[in-house]
Amino acid sequence: MSRSRLLHLHLGRTTYVAAAALQRSLVSAHLAHKCQSTSTRSPTSLQTLTPSNPPDPTVITSEFHPPVYTLGRRESRTPLTPERESYLRVRGSELRYTPRGGLTTFHGPGQLTAYVIADLRHHGLTPRCYVRTLERALVTTCAQWGIRAFTTEDTGAWTSEDRKIGAVGVHMRRFVSSFGVGLNVSTDLWWFNRIIACGLEGKGATSFVREGVVGVGVEEVGDSFVKALAESLGCATIGKKSREDIPPDLLVGGVGEVS
Amino acid sequence: MASLLRSFFARPVFKPTCTARVVVRRRNFTAGNYFLCKKYTEDHEWVLLSDSNRNIATVGITKYAQNALGEVVFVELPQANTEVEVGQVIGAVESVKSASDILSPISGTIAEANSKLGRNPKLINMSAEDDGWICKIEVKDPVEIEALMDKKGYDAYVVGMDH
Secondary structure (H helix, E strand, O other): OOOOEEEEEEEEEEOHHHHHHHHHHHHHHHHHHHHOOOOOOOOHHHHHHOOOOOOOOEEEEEEEOOOEEEEOHHHHOOOOOHHHHHHHOOOOOEEEEOOOOOOOEEEOOOEEEEEEEOEHHHHOOOHHHHHHHHHHHHHHHHHHOOOOOEOOOOOOEEEEOOEEEEEEEEEEEOOEEEEEEEEEOOOOOHHHHOOOHHHOOOOEEOOOOOOOOOOOOHHHHHHHHHHHHHHHHOOOEEEEEEHHHOOHHHHOOOOOOOO | OHHHHHHHHHOOOOOOOHHHHHHHHHHHOOOOOOOOOOEEOOOOEEEEEEEOOOOEEEEEEOHHHHHHHOOEEEEEOOOOOOEEOOOOEEEEEEEOOEEEEEEOOOOEEEEEEOHHHHHOOOHHHHHOOOOOOOEEEEEOOOHHHHOOEOHHHHHHHHHHHOO
16 A cells, blocks of 8 residues: 655754745645646645655654744634733744644754654554554654653653653644654753643653753654654655755745644 | 325324334435435545535534544534535544544535534544534535435445555
């Protein structure tokens, strides 16, 4: 069922807006292919990245700068109170509404944020199985550095009953996935202490550093995550491209992204 | 003669039990209508022309879809009086950490959203193809419904997806 190549676009340090714009182009390309519509062809610049038809399943890896609190779909329906908004805009952080599942979470320097754009139907995955697949890839990635992470009934990758190292939040349209995971490598956990991350009271965040693994870069953790995911999706090869390989027009987009 | 026939058909052949009477009444309003059966989309939505006199269709997601999503924690419903086109996002179903868009299977105007479902999203898991309906749409062109898959076609489509 699945195709053999996974495209890995490594953006590195980037704004949320740039990553979201690139993600949007890729989602559109996948949806356009499903409609088999000739009128909605992907931009030429995107075709240089993924010339195949249907487009390759793709992972965008980034480390968001400036730091950003993202809100989930449920929260995006009703605007925040001004007090809450100013609470979340602190030390230069951004605040973004997203259509993904889950509740408020944090992304920023020292955290791997990986967005996965794939037609799950090609990989024989239901939305429920897909979330499990992401969790397993997080656990495998942690294991590479000797961190014992596991899954619980609360979604994500945990290192203890109340410490989460990796979070999951996805969006789906016609089985085309977007958004994905956040994995804390050397994230300043202060950002998480200010919020009830993902709505779980009394639970906190952890990172590679807090678990005693220091000196590891977000990019190498990203490579490891992509490799684990490629195996689960049945992709035999990974085509990695860096920011300089990505046409700049794909990184510019409208700011408002709710649905 | 006509009145004789009418009285013949009106007379119950057997004394219906309570259950039987419910079934009969349910079927009455679509009886004789071409669209009396549910139709299905490739995106796992169902459509039933529930009030053919007013061209009102009820829309929901299928039992298969709710099972693939898992436990539903939130449903985003459309606003009444919104005009929608085929394929337009009319809401979302959120299960654990994943929000899936619901696309309109038909064009028309949203007549009503299922407010009970808004208050109790788990209705989708319990009764996706009945009490867990999403919304009612005043259909612009009933032919759009006709073009969708019937139950047999949809069942075959779903079996194909699992292999």
